[in-house]
Amino acid sequence: MTAARSMTLALSLSTLAGCATELPAAGVARGEVLYQNCSQCHGDDGYGSTLVHAPAIAGLPKWYLEAQLTNFQIGWRGAHADDVEGLKMRPMSRTIKSAADVMVVSEYVAGMPAKKSESTLHGDVAKGQAAYAVCSACHGVDGKGNEAMKAPPLTQAQDWYIVKQLGKFKGGVRGYEPKNAAAATMKDISGGIADEAAMRDLAAYIQTLPL
Amino acid sequence: MIEAFILQASSYASQIDALIWMIIVITGVWFFAAEGVFFWLIWRFRARPGGAPARYVDDPEEHALKYKWIEIPHRLILVCDVALIIGAITVWSDIKLSMPATDETVRITAQQWAWTFQHVGPDGQMDTEDDIVSIDEMHIQVGKAYKYELMAKDVLHSFSVPVFRLKQDAIPGRVITGWFKPTLVGEFDVQCAEICGIGHGIMPARLYVETPEAHAAWLASPTHYLAYQF
Missing domain, CATH: 1.10.287 (Helix Hairpins)
Structure with missing residues (x-):
């Protein structure tokens, strides 16, 4: 092989090596690389995007992230014809090919610093606070969630996301699978919320809860 | 060939x-x-x-x-x-x-990144309570001529069934009609043939062409979503 051909081959190989992202064998480092797929919608910082209706996920507990990713994969969430955003998440969740990878990517996201999102809706905080008494039974008075009840923290969620999810629960678009007990419970409870205005009130109050 | x-x-x-x-x-x-x-x-x-x-x-x-x-x-x-x-x-x-006389209608809705199929239920009528809506799986009966109504919720998609030699763009705001008549029983691929965002490549669906007996059995107990296993 001539020197010129050797150099061309070496350059080609180094270019290819530069293009490929190395996937670490395990651990949070592997989760970070896997997260690159998620960052397309949820953002590099995990703060979500109003534009593509992707919620903030940074700092959510690992148990909740794992559960939701698995729910999307097995069709317990995001498999309803009217769940436009869920149907987007469903195939994306399936790009994570093993339970071990679900765990490491959840661990990576859980380790990202959470941030309080800005208000985008108008609601009556006082009315929301009164209505939140029902929610506090599972999500806590401080909105920080309760793993034993499988209730996620709400304090970092965007207000538009809370309203949208409450609407989905109420309409049976989320929580439709009876085997998914926590979501099915949430579906039943959300039936007690009168309308979207009441959901906005709740979201407005949750916005006031500190991280 | x-x-x-x-x-x-x-x-x-x-x-x-x-x-x-x-x-x-x-x-x-x-x-x-x-x-x-x-x-x-x-x-x-x-x-x-x-x-x-x-x-x-x-x-x-x-x-x-x-x-x-x-x-x-x-x-x-x-x-x-x-x-x-x-x-x-x-x-x-x-x-x-040409639109030949068809036996049944199936409504196909594309969105980022899923296909929704609305099948007529046992009463044979579309838009009635017994309609069966499924995600990413279409169930049809061999030998029946189907009219399809194709729409898109968000961006351009294209409904492509290679074994049917069928490829039809789906355009938001429009209902595009066409037809097909399956001739082989089996499971086949459905794919999106129009770049529609980052999830375009992972937007497949499954087509089930069934015998009348198998189709009747599915109508009696439809699967509403595909369980996924690693």
């Missing part, structure tokens, strides 16, 4: 394949003829020691050569073009411009 690589599972798949063959043969013959003449000319008029450069002379002999090498092939190609146009329009008319 094409069906050796991908099955023909609709009533019009063979027509599409015949048209593709017609195009391959006609363009193939002309491609090899043109390349053959090209390389023969390169060899025939290659540079040789003592050769004089060719100069254009406007004489009757030159006109005869032009007729032989340009006019005759040109007219033959026009004849082939007409044959191709007649073939293509015939197939287009049969499949896209």
